[in-house]
Amino acid sequence: MATTIVVGGFYGDEGKGKIVGYLAEHDKMQHVVRAGGGPQAGHTVTRGLKVTQIPSGFVNTTSKLYIARGTVINPATVISEIVKYDCKNRIRIDYGCTVIESDHIEREKDLVERIGSVGTGTGPARMDRLNRSAKLAKDIPALAPYLGDVADEINNAVTKKQRILIEGVQGFGLSLLDHEYYPNVTSQDTTASQFCADVGLGPKAIDEIVCVFKSYMSRVGKGELETAWTEEEQQKYGIKEFGSVSGRPRRLGHFDDAMARKAIQRNTATQGALTCLDRLFPGNTGADMSSKLTPDAQEFLQQRDFAINGNWHYRGIQLISTGPDLEQMIDNRSYIP
Secondary structure: OOEEEEEEOOOOOOOHHHHHHHHHHHOOOOEEEEOOOOOOOOEEEEOOEEEOOOOHHHHOOOOEEEEOOOOEEOHHHHHHHHHHOOOOOOEEEEOOOEEOOHHHHHHOHHHHHHOOOOOOOHHHHHHHHHOOOOOEHHHOHHHHHHEEOHHHHHHHHHHOOOOEEEEOOOOHHHOOOOOOOOOOOOOOOOOHHHHHHHHOOOHHHOOEEEEEEEOOEEEOOOOOOOOEOOHHHHHHHOOOOEOOOOOOEOEEEOOOHHHHHHHHHHHOOOEEEEEOHHHHOOOOOOOOOHHHOOHHHHHHHHHHHHHHOOOOOOOOEEEEEOOOOOOOEEEOOOOOO
């Protein structure tokens, strides 16, 4: 498990931040890289810790942190998070990151209404990058102390077989290139292959791909949610969620087995992670072994593993989050570095 990518299996908001934080701490990751997306993709690591630009693995104070060249950055937001979480001496921002400017935020206002965009300016900044007119991180003097060649550093770490964790953003259902969900998607592909490219790694450098699923579906903004709960189901489960960046209410629904199978296939995921099991099945908060889960939660897990398995490269759900804190995790992996 020298180099691992974490990806989302649904529409984002699956709990990738906590999984990345857990792996960074528990597996003693030496390098943690944020790949793709921009400040529109917020990750909650644990209670009260939320980031939109720096890697969620900052919770491991010995990890070196990186923002890969495929990531769109807002300089003020990046610097604010670096200062807030005291990362200035261990973070590297790639020279080639695309920079969001004020006019990008203004230009995105139309997309907020049309497709439910979050409105951070990420999409228009990517458009300017395609037109070769965007500013890059190397053009911003305030970022100079943090700049470097992230692709070169991470490739060197791969050669040395050091432990690397790549944090993908959003989720499979938001991929720009997936025709099933277009146009209510984000401004880039959101699969493992894209995150490799964002970092500057070839696909053969990857050892593990962890696909994260929430125990129920959630979606912010427009677009279909085929398994949406009825009002009665919403009241039954008593779960309410809001977007970590937009603050807008999330629409919720039943776990989508068909979408999960497709996400595993398209990402060539080697293992799954399941979050928020304790919210769907109260009474499981803090469980640290599958045998300690309530019978209904155990049955749910067995059903999901049976329904979404079937790819030769996939070993099943290995990590199960049972609460908001990093240590509230069931870890069923047989091999841990």
